[in-house]
Amino acid sequence: GDDSWKRHPAVVGRDVIEQLGRFCAQAAADYGISEITLIFHGGEPLLMRRSRFDEMCTTLRSMEVGFRFNFGMQTNGVLVSEPWIDLFEKHNVSVGISLDGNRQINDLHRLDKQGRSSYDRVVEGLRKLQAAADAGRIGRPGLLSVINPAADGAATYRTFVHELGVTEMSFLTPDYTWDEPLEAGVVAGIEAFLLDALKAWLADRNPKVSIRVFSELLSALADARAMDLVHTYRDDYRNIISVSSNGDLGPEDTLRILDPRFRDLGLNVATNNLRDLLESDIWQEQARAAQTRPAGCQECGWWRLCKAGRPVNRYSRAAHFDNPSLYCNGLQAIYAEIGAFLVRSGVPLDKISERLAA
Numbered sequence: 001g002d003d004s005w006k007r008h009p010a011v012v013g014r015d016v017i018e019q020l021g022r023f024c025a026q027a028a029a030d031y032g033i034s035e036i037t038l039i040f041h042g043g044e045p046l047l048m049r050r051s052r053f054d055e056m057c058t059t060l061r062s063m064e065v066g067f068r069f070n071f072g073m074q075t076n077g078v079l080v081s082e083p084w085i086d087l088f089e090k091h092n093v094s095v096g097i098s099l100d101g102n103r104q105i106n107d108l109h110r111l112d113k114q115g116r117s118s119y120d121r122v123v124e125g126l127r128k129l130q131a132a133a134d135a136g137r138i139g140r141p142g143l144l145s146v147i148n149p150a151a152d153g154a155a156t157y158r159t160f161v162h163e164l165g166v167t168e169m170s171f172l173t174p175d176y177t178w179d180e181p182l183e184a185g186v187v188a189g190i191e192a193f194l195l196d197a198l199k200a201w202l203a204d205r206n207p208k209v210s211i212r213v214f215s216e217l218l219s220a221l222a223d224a225r226a227m228d229l230v231h232t233y234r235d236d237y238r239n240i241i242s243v244s245s246n247g248d249l250g251p252e253d254t255l256r257i258l259d260p261r262f263r264d265l266g267l268n269v270a271t272n273n274l275r276d277l278l279e280s281d282i283w284q285e286q287a288r289a290a291q292t293r294p295a296g297c298q299e300c301g302w303w304r305l306c307k308a309g310r311p312v313n314r315y316s317r318a319a320h321f322d323n324p325s326l327y328c329n330g331l332q333a334i335y336a337e338i339g340a341f342l343v344r345s346g347v348p349l350d351k352i353s354e355r356l357a358a
Contacts, residue, residue: 002256004244004263011048012245017056019247019269021063027274028067039072040093041253046079050087057091074098074144076110078118080125089137096142097126101156105148126164142168149174149189153197161209170212171197173309175254178316178323191330198334202341218338220305220355222347227355231304236290237311238283243269251282254312289314289321296324302335304356 024036038060045053060069073088077097088095100106103119110118129141143166145156153171160166173190176182198214216234219226233239237252249267250256256263267276277283294308308314309325316323325331343349 002263004248004256005043008245008248010043010245011052012056014055014059016243016245016247016269017059020243021060023269023273024060024069025063025065025067030274034067035070036067037070037072039074041074044076044079045073046075046084050083054087054090057087057093061091070094072096075125076118076122077125077129078112078121080128082128085128085132085138089132094139094142095129096144097122097129098146099126099143099160100146100148101151102159105151105156108148109146123164126166130165140168142166142170144170144172146172146174147190147193149186149193151193153193153195154200156193157197157200157211161204161206167208168210168212172213173313173327175257175312176326177258177312178314178319178326187326187330191327191333194327194330195333195337198337202337214334214338217305217335218342221335221339221342221352224355224358227304227358231307234305234307235310236286236307238278238286238290241277249277251286252311254310255282255286258312258315259317285320286311292322294322294324296328300324300332301356302332304358305335306331 024038027033028036040053048056057071060071071091071093072095073093074096075098077099080095087093098110099122100108100110103117106119106122107117110122112118126141126143129138132138133140143160143164145160147153156171160169171194173194176186194213197211201209201211201214216226216230220230221227237255240252242250242253242256244250247269248265249269249272250263250265262282265277265280265282267280289311290307293303294314297303297306297308300306306325308321308323309327309331311321313326314321314323339349339352342352
C-alpha cells in the first residue's frame with residue numbers, strides 16, 4: 001500500500017545529503033548523541049554511481065562534529081565488485097546481504113528483470129565481501145533473510161553457516177498484520193521455520209555464529225543486565241528514522257505500510273529537526289505501543305522478553321497496536337526452547353524466572 005516512492009527521485013540528491021548531515025549534526029548537539037547509525041538502503045543502493053556514493057560519504061563525514069556516523073548498507077549483493085569494496089573500506093561501511101535461503105527459496109521472489117535466477121550472483125557478491133573481510137579491509141558481511149513459510153528453517157541455517165560460511169545473520173518475519181487475508185498454514189509455517197532454525201543453531205553450540213533474533217533472547221534470559229536492555233529497547237522503533245530520497249522523514253519503514261498517516265508526516269530534513277519528529281503524533285503513538293501491554297498479553301509471563309513482538313505484526317486497523325504478535329504462539333515456543341537450553345547448560349531456572357518477573 002505504500003507507493004510514496006513514485007513521488008521520490010530514484011537517487012538521493014546532493015542537497016538532501018547536505019540537509020541530512022545538518023539534521024544529524026543538530027540532533028547530536030541537541031540531545032548529546034555521540035553515534036548515529038546511517039544505513040544506505042533502497043531500492044538497491046548499489047545502483048547509485050560509485051562517484052556519487054563516494055561524494056555522499058565524504059560529505060556526511062565532513063559534518064561529524066561532536067559525533068560520528070556508523071555507516072551500513074543493505075544490498076541484494078549482485079552488483080558487489082572490487083571498486084565498491086574499495087569504497088566500503090575507504091568509508092568504513094558495514095555491509096549486509098539480503099538472501100532468503102537456498103537457490104529454490106531465494107528465487108521465488110528475487111529474480112532479475114529478465115526473470116533469471118539471482119542466486120549465483122548474490123553468492124558471488126557475498127564471497128567477495130568475505131574475502132575482503134578475511135584480508136582485514138572491511139567487517140564480516142551479515143545476512144538478512146525474510147522467512148518463507150514453505151522453507152525449512154534448519155536447512156536454511158545450514159546453508160548459510162555450513163555452506164556459505166556466514167557467522168552473522170538474522171531472520172525476519174514477513175510484514176503481515178492482523179488484517180492480512182492469509183492462506184491456511186502461513187503463520188504456522190513461519191513459526192515452524194523460526195523454531196527449526198533455532199534448534200539447529202543451538203545444536204551447533206558455535207559461539208562464533210550470531211543470529212540476532214535469537215542471540216538477544218538468549219543473552220537476556222542468561223543475564224539480568226541484558227534482560228533490562230532487551231525489555232527497554234526490543235522492538236521499540238522510536239530510535240529508527242527513515243529518510244526518503246527527497247528528504248521526507250518518517251518512522252521505521254515497515255510501519256509505512258500500515259496506514260497513510262505513517263508515511264505522510266509532512267516533515268523533511270530541509271525544514272525540520274529531531275524535536276519535531278519526537279513530538280509528532282506518530283512518535284507518540286509509537287511510545288504508547290512500546291510502553292503499553294496489549295490486552296492479549298496481560299497474563300503472559302514472557303512480557304519482559306517479548307514486548308509483543310515487532311510492531312508491524314501487532315497491528316490491526318481496529319485495535320492498532322493493542323494486539324499480541326501475529327506469531328505469538330511461535331514466539332512463546334522459541335522463548336521456551338531457549339530457556340530449556342540454558343537450564344540444560346547449567347543456568348538456574350529460578351534465576352531465569354527472576355529475570356522474567358523483575
